[in-house]
Amino acid sequence: MNNREKSQRFPAWASLYLVLTILVLAFGFYQAMTAPKEATMGNLYRVFFYHFPHTILSFVFPYLNFVAAFLYLFWRNNHPRRALAADAFALASAEVAVLYASVGLATGMLWARAAWGIWWAWDARLTTYLLLWLLYVSYLLLRGLTSGNQRAVLSAVLAIFAAIDVPICYMSIRWWRTQHPAPVFGGGADSGIDPHMLPAVLWNLAAWTLWGAFVLGLRYAIERRRQRNSLAEHTDVSLPASPTPVLEVR
Amino acid sequence: MIPFSTLSERHLVFAYCAVWILQFGYGIYLAVEWRKSAPKKTTPSGR
Numbered sequence: 001m002n003n004r005e006k007s008q009r010f011p012a013w014a015s016l017y018l019v020l021t022i023l024v025l026a027f028g029f030y031q032a033m034t035a036p037k038e039a040t041m042g043n044l045y046r047v048f049f050y051h052f053p054h055t056i057l058s059f060v061f062p063y064l065n066f067v068a069a070f071l072y073l074f075w076r077n078n079h080p081r082r083a084l085a086a087d088a089f090a091l092a093s094a095e096v097a098v099l100y101a102s103v104g105l106a107t108g109m110l111w112a113r114a115a116w117g118i119w120w121a122w123d124a125r126l127t128t129y130l131l132l133w134l135l136y137v138s139y140l141l142l143r144g145l146t147s148g149n150q151r152a153v154l155s156a157v158l159a160i161f162a163a164i165d166v167p168i169c170y171m172s173i174r175w176w177r178t179q180h181p182a183p184v185f186g187g188g189a190d191s192g193i194d195p196h197m198l199p200a201v202l203w204n205l206a207a208w209t210l211w212g213a214f215v216l217g218l219r220y221a222i223e224r225r226r227q228r229n230s231l232a233e234h235t236d237v238s239l240p241a242s243p244t245p246v247l248e249v250r
Numbered sequence: 251m252i253p254f255s256t257l258s259e260r261h262l263v264f265a266y267c268a269v270w271i272l273q274f275g276y277g278i279y280l281a282v283e284w285r286k287s288a289p290k291k292t293t294p295s296g297r
Contacts, residue, residue: 029266047266102272113257215277
């Protein structure tokens with residue numbers, strides 16, 4: 001087996017992790033389908049088992065993006081190699097944030113249509129969540145439309161501003177009572193879920209967290225490979241010769 | 251078993267399908283990109 005063939009393969013531990021993740025996803029699905037029926041919504045409430053983990057995780061990935069963007073700006077002059085890694089991680093976390101927020105929006109709208117009779121309401125949670133999605137789509141568009149030093153710096157600045165929406169969106173159902181239901185967890189004395197439904201929530205939260213970490217790691221690895229390939233094309237060596245070309249290539 | 255007859259139960263199926271299509275579609279996209287991003291040639295240092 002030559003070097004190229006070796007480098008195309010997933011590491012064995014990553015394959016094992018993926019198999020474990022798929023098993024947990026399958027068990028989470030089984031738990032979601034066998035949890036007791038809800039008194040008011042019947043089977044429709046089972047959307048919650050996918051909607052909740054995706055929405056919660058779509059609040060986590062933007063913070064990873066924020067930290068990576070901050071580190072990029074912090075390191076870009078003195079530690080260009082670290083800055084390049086931080087930029088790759090920022091891109092990966094923004095892409096996964098858009099993915100999870102898209103799922104959160106899609107499942108939420110389908111649930112709303114069946115439960116409320118409407119696809120959408122301009123209430124505080126839905127509006128701030130749509131804004132969150134738009135901000136990270138804008139981040140990816142900005143990266144696509146700019147190049148060189150500008151790309152990483154502008155997108156890092158946007159990432160820092162975009163993260164401001166996350167706590168507002170998270171707290172919106174606590175601060176303002178509108179169309180979206182009050183929080184199920186941590187929402188006060190009346191919040192909570194039947195203990196028989198809790199395993200389905202926790203298994204699906206674990207499953208989609210494992211999957212999110214997998215796609216995040218893979219996306220990061222792809223971006224690092226692209227950076228190395230680009231450097232190799234420009235410098236004909238695998239490691240950066242000086243800070244300048246490091247930051248000017250993708 | 252869940253009878254997928256009412257509007258709410260159809261939407262439950264749509265929601266689960268939407269999740270799988272988006273998530274596993276992205277996973278397949280990443281697998282393709284992983285292969286495409288493989289180094290074109292070995293570098294002088296052997297990395």
